[in-house]
Amino acid sequence: MRLPMGGSLIAGTLRQEGEMFPVENPATGEVTCELPAAPGGVVDAAVGAARQAGRGEWGSMSPGRRQGLLEALAAAVREHEEELAELECLDNGVPLAIVRRFSVAALGRSLRYFAGWIDKFAGEVVPLTGGSALDYLTREPYGVVVAISAYNTPSLYLGSKVAPALAAGNTVVVKPSPLASLPALRFAELCTEAGLPAGTVNVVLGGAAVGSALVAHPDVGKIGFTGSRTSGREVSRLAAEHLTPVSLELGGKSPNIVFADADLSQVSAGAALGAFALTGQACAAGSRLFVHEDVLDTVIASLEAAAQALPLGLPQDPTTVLGPLISAEHRERVEGFLTRAVDSGAEVLCGGDRPGGELSGGYFLRPAVVVGATDRSEVVTEEIFGPVVAVLPFRSEEEVVGRANASAYGLAAGIWTRDLSRAHRVARRLEAGFVWVNTYGTVPHTAPFGGVKQSGDAREGSRLALEDYTRAKNVYVQL
């Protein structure tokens, strides 16, 4: 596998100054390479290059030509899918087969989808109640969009942020997570190869300090951010200095609710994958599993069996479903939640231990099922972002809706029931941006994904993403 060029990429030029940080393979603990964190001058250069491209070739290009270039980029991504998947897998340890099918596939799909919107996304004629006039509304690009993302599915975020931002006519500065930078670097090379003008897509490497410098930059028009609630708060605070608009995709502590009339043959797989997919490093993980007490024992037994049956292994192995956690530090953090849960009276029914053998060099952790935790304990209230599910019994619909909503977060939720009315009634009452019924985790690229409350306000995918990356302009014409 060829590693992409090792440095920030500004208008196609490699910038290698800056303090080096390691790129670690979480499956082995080995350092793959080192990359430079962009100093202030490189951040300025990236925003400047994006601004220039927006005011120059990219900004003045016809929408049809822009569409052609995005289609060419989608084709380039498709041609290099395997390479992107291998880089992502090496970087964040997500199993190769899953990266291929999920994250990298989503990138190509988003590029094609948003390219397709270019000749369909329209403004509107505004109805008037008086006067002889014409009033119309157009949507305009913000200019320079900064796209900052988390480590778990980096290619997917390139699709969910860069694709709509470009389709809407913006230029972009991408700041990937320092824990998963490689796919963005290869993507930027593909942008050049596909013929996008220099400066249209730039990649700036580094962590929170580099992200902060971008967010605080006065020439940035819009920020698309995916990350934790803590980082999101800081991003909002920094962006407030210039009142730069921000769209936030933050964390969650999503409830997955199993009613007594659910088809239990489907629930165990849905609940296990809902909580443990990506080794629990999924924003929408169904980490609070509410189960009606009539079916509690059955669900717990099948969930435990499903958790233990999920193949944990090296990411390159095609049979692996669960890879490692991202870092040694993160694994210790997840283990800390389990230890404290037990200390406060909960029980870990299975998992939570480290596998040995060929996996002992990486940051693996077996999926853990926790019972007996109270609603107020941290294992139930805090986002763990690891393979931990808390099982919580309930008696009534009214009670479970209240408890499910008693969270600062509101990203996603699941409902398992055969009662059609209950499914829609509960879906309506849950405080979440995305609700699944009798399944968990599927997000079509045509549907808007995002949260409410402290899970953020962004909507990725669908037409709504184009609204996120454009601003309204109204023109009133006296006739």
Ligand code: NAD
């Ligand atoms: P993180 O918040 O540590 O980092 C995310 C990104 O923000 C990184 O690129 C990081 O360098 C950058 N960053 C951190 N502090 C910053 C600051 N002050 N200014 C600018 N940039 C800053 O998150 P993570 O550990 O990479 O990812 C896990 C978190 O992301 C979880 O909370 C998870 O739920 C959330 N997430 C949300 C979604 C969603 O769509 N809602 C998707 C994936 C992950």
